Structure formats: structure tokens, C-alpha cells
Amino acid sequence: MVEIKQALQIIRSQDVPLDSEVVSLKDSLGRVLAEDLRAGFDLPGFDNSAMDGYALGGLQQEYKLVGEVAAGDLKEIIPKIGEAVRIFTGAKVPQGTSAVIMQEKTEVKNDLLFLDQLPVEGQCIRKKGEELRSGELVFNSSYKITAAGIGMIGSLGLDKVKVFKKPVIRLITTGNELVAPGGSLQGGQIYESNSGAIVAALNSKGFTSAGNEQIKDDFEQIKTGIAEALQNAGVLILSGGISVGNYDFVKQALEENGVDELFYKVKQKPGKPLFFGRKENKFIFALPGNPASSLSCFYIYVLPLLQKLSGLAGNGLLELHLPAASDFQNRGDRPVFLKANIEDNTVRILNAQGSSMIGSMAKGNALAFVEAFEKIEKGSLIKTFLIS
Structure with a gap:
């Protein structure tokens, strides 16, 4: 024993x-990367607008409107000093733009744009490579892929990943x-x-x-x-x-x-x-x-x-140390795993602890651990393993 x-x-x-295998990105949730993942290009790949607003040529409070750029547009409009371009979130910022002003802080009359306040150089512009530089490490091997991770990997243009089987x-x-x-x-x-x-x-x-x-x-x-x-x-x-x-x-x-x-x-x-x-x-x-x-x-x-x-650390259930909801005495000479429920940030040890009794386990969400002959007092910390 x-x-x-x-x-x-x-x-x-x-x-x-x-062992490893290549799987579709859409099927990779919860899988573990079998290799380091690096960015193949800068992210973002170009300066883009963080707001719906106006790309400004120079820093002043009055501009002449000379065009519009939407997300995905390929046309190139270069505002001169004193000119502004209507721009939308995610759109490529025109060359020579000093700042982007959000539309809520402006007023338009005919083809003239008036600002409520003087802008700051570079405001509301997401710079090229601001999040990642080409070649930069994105995730280490052993990263467990989350929903956000799928989004991150997808933004790098990848539709497949190498994961541990x-x-x-x-x-x-x-x-x-x-x-x-x-x-x-x-x-x-x-x-x-x-x-x-x-x-x-x-x-x-x-x-x-x-x-x-x-x-x-x-x-x-x-x-x-x-x-x-x-x-x-x-x-x-x-x-x-x-x-x-x-x-x-x-x-x-x-x-x-x-x-x-x-x-x-x-x-x-x-x-x-x-x-x-x-x-x-x-x-x-x-x-x-x-x-x-x-x-x-x-x-x-x-x-x-x-x-x-599967490539994970192998730590098992999440281990917590939480206050006991009541006193408990283990009178036996063996440590016990007790069916328990975590609620209101305390651990409540359930009734019906028999090894054949699955009903009480179905009503709980954790296993509380008590050493042989150990006495647990209400409010003292008890080692608990979170099942769900």
C-alpha cells in the first residue's frame, strides 16, 4: 500500500x-501547441484607425474635408496640412496623418470640419506592429489553446495548428x-x-x-x-x-x-x-x-x-484552500476525499459520504481533503479540489 x-x-x-498532429484551427480549442508559434508579419500590418472619425493633416482645429476611407479600402488619399479625411474603425490611416479625432468631438458644416479641442499627435492611431512584430513569439509550445487564442492565431492568417495528440x-x-x-x-x-x-x-x-x-x-x-x-x-x-x-x-x-x-x-x-x-x-x-x-x-x-x-503539466483538478462551512472530524486512520460543495466562498462537506453513494457527489462540485485523525474547525482553511 x-x-x-x-x-x-x-x-x-x-x-x-x-505525439503530434496538425488540426484545423476551428477544432483546436483546449488542445496544446506542439511547437512555438511566431508571428509571420507585423500585427497590425499597417497603421489603422482606432475610431470612427477623421484623419487629420496637421494639428489645428479647422479642416477641409477631402475624402473618405473605409475599412478594407485600397484607395490612397493623402491629406495636406489643413485637410481631413473621413475614416472608420480599422481603416488604413492615410500617409501623412497627424492624428485621428473621434467624430463625437467634431462638427461638420458643408465641407468644413471643426474640432472641439486641439488633437494630440498620433492619437487614436493603432501603429503597425503595435501588438506583434514579425518573428516575435506569440505562444510557447505547451500553450493550451483558448477561445481568445483561436482568435489570436486566426489573426495571423493560420487555419491549422500543430498540437499534441x-x-x-x-x-x-x-x-x-x-x-x-x-x-x-x-x-x-x-x-x-x-x-x-x-x-x-x-x-x-x-x-x-x-x-x-x-x-x-x-x-x-x-x-x-x-x-x-x-x-x-x-x-x-x-x-x-x-x-x-x-x-x-x-x-x-x-x-x-x-x-x-x-x-x-x-x-x-x-x-x-x-x-x-x-x-x-x-x-x-x-x-x-x-x-x-x-x-x-x-x-x-x-x-x-x-x-x-496531452502535453499539459498534469496538475489535475484545480486545488483551492477555502474556509470550511462547519466543523468536521476525521476519526479514521486514513486520509479522506469528501464529497463537497463550494458555495459563497466556503466549503460545505455533504452528507452521504459512503463509497457507493453517487447521489451526494452529483449534488457537489468539489472534493475536500482531510488527513487521518484531522479535526477541521469552522472557518479554517480546507484543501479542496474543484471538479466543476
Whole structure:
């Protein structure tokens, strides 16, 4: 059995393969750049107007209007001293322009322009290269692309980007008692919910499952299912069958498939019977079968590795330290991850903390962490991991 810190260190220290691919910019949200991105030209590429107003020749308070320039116009009007050109936001500023005055600070009579106040040299002009110079670094490799990032990259004229590939993930659930939702239950059976929860958790964090399979508690079937899944999966997640019962065949099946154990069992509640292993460049997690245990272990242990395999730092969920809404005493000898809800900038530990109870987890948005035998007093800071 390993401590939580040791388990996380083992996961985060893994040497992982990072492959890249070129994707359409429109499909790159949340992906991680696999190379540095530099500007291919100055941005903006020309002096342009920051306002709807007038491009001024010289700095005075009265001008003669001599033309108009809209955004995208190719015509060239050069105002002389004492002349002004009607101009619109984003339009190329005519050569020789001293400043641009916003239209709200002017008055037009016939073809004459009168200013409310004397302008300042260069005002309301976006200078060429003001944001980026040609060759300047825009984003480092490892930048996670945001909506604004897509806008930035698009403004450089790029419609494709080189990003790290995401891992191919497959999921296996085991159990004789499990029935797919929508089916009919018989005595002793329950509906299988772990795969749906894990797939949804994957999706919420930007990942997808390439395949989900449900297998009975049969050693040969489990062994074969693992072998087939490992043929094209970079990460295999199993749920159930990893404890020490007579029908828990997953660990043995993994061993017979050549999976090297990196750790088995973590000193924690819930989720003690957690397995992490590796076969060449493929990684395997066997999660407990209890729903809350399974999902908690996914967030704390599986997510950091998936992030690292995608080119991210692999820090997992966002860690916060917030005031506890009430007292809490952990009377056990193992650290606990507690279903919790962050509201009004405090952490409220929820009722129904059993490892099989997924309902309370569905009502929360976080996992609160309390050490063995630790007493948390109302208002004291408690380590909390934000799920959503």
C-alpha cells in the first residue's frame, strides 16, 4: 500500500510519449501547441484607425474635408496640412496623418470640419506592429489553446495548428450484477453507472473514450478483454473487480497480460483498492467498483496522467484552500476525499459520504481533503479540489 503523495508522484514522474498532429484551427480549442508559434508579419500590418472619425493633416482645429476611407479600402488619399479625411474603425490611416479625432468631438458644416479641442499627435492611431512584430513569439509550445487564442492565431492568417495528440482511452467495467440502464433488473442486480459517469468526466475535461465494454466476472473474458483493449489504447481504465474478493479477477488478468504494477492500493478513503500499471507505453488504471470511489479516483489520479499525455503539466483538478462551512472530524486512520460543495466562498462537506453513494457527489462540485485523525474547525482553511 502506498501513501497518496507517493501514488501521485509515481503517476506524475512517468516518462510519457508525446505525439503530434496538425488540426484545423476551428477544432483546436483546449488542445496544446506542439511547437512555438511566431508571428509571420507585423500585427497590425499597417497603421489603422482606432475610431470612427477623421484623419487629420496637421494639428489645428479647422479642416477641409477631402475624402473618405473605409475599412478594407485600397484607395490612397493623402491629406495636406489643413485637410481631413473621413475614416472608420480599422481603416488604413492615410500617409501623412497627424492624428485621428473621434467624430463625437467634431462638427461638420458643408465641407468644413471643426474640432472641439486641439488633437494630440498620433492619437487614436493603432501603429503597425503595435501588438506583434514579425518573428516575435506569440505562444510557447505547451500553450493550451483558448477561445481568445483561436482568435489570436486566426489573426495571423493560420487555419491549422500543430498540437499534441490526445491519448486513445478505452474503458472496461466488470461485474455479474451489472445491467445496462434501460434493461430489466432481476434479484441481486443493479444498473451499471460507472461507465456513464467516467465517460462524462472524460468529456468534461476535454477527453473522449474510444470504446466501452462491459464484461462479466469471468477470468478468461476479462483477460481477453484487456488484451484486445491494449492493442489500440494508450490508456485503459477498468472499473470493478480489483479488490480481493473471490470474483475479483482484474489484477491477475492484468499480470497475465504483461502489465507491470507501479502501485496497488492507496492509503485513503474512498478508493483504497486502486491499481496503476504500465505495459511499454500504455498505461492502465483499475478503479474500485463503488461509484463514488471510482469517480473520485478518476479525478485525483487518472486525470493528471491524461493531461500529461496531452502535453499539459498534469496538475489535475484545480486545488483551492477555502474556509470550511462547519466543523468536521476525521476519526479514521486514513486520509479522506469528501464529497463537497463550494458555495459563497466556503466549503460545505455533504452528507452521504459512503463509497457507493453517487447521489451526494452529483449534488457537489468539489472534493475536500482531510488527513487521518484531522479535526477541521469552522472557518479554517480546507484543501479542496474543484471538479466543476
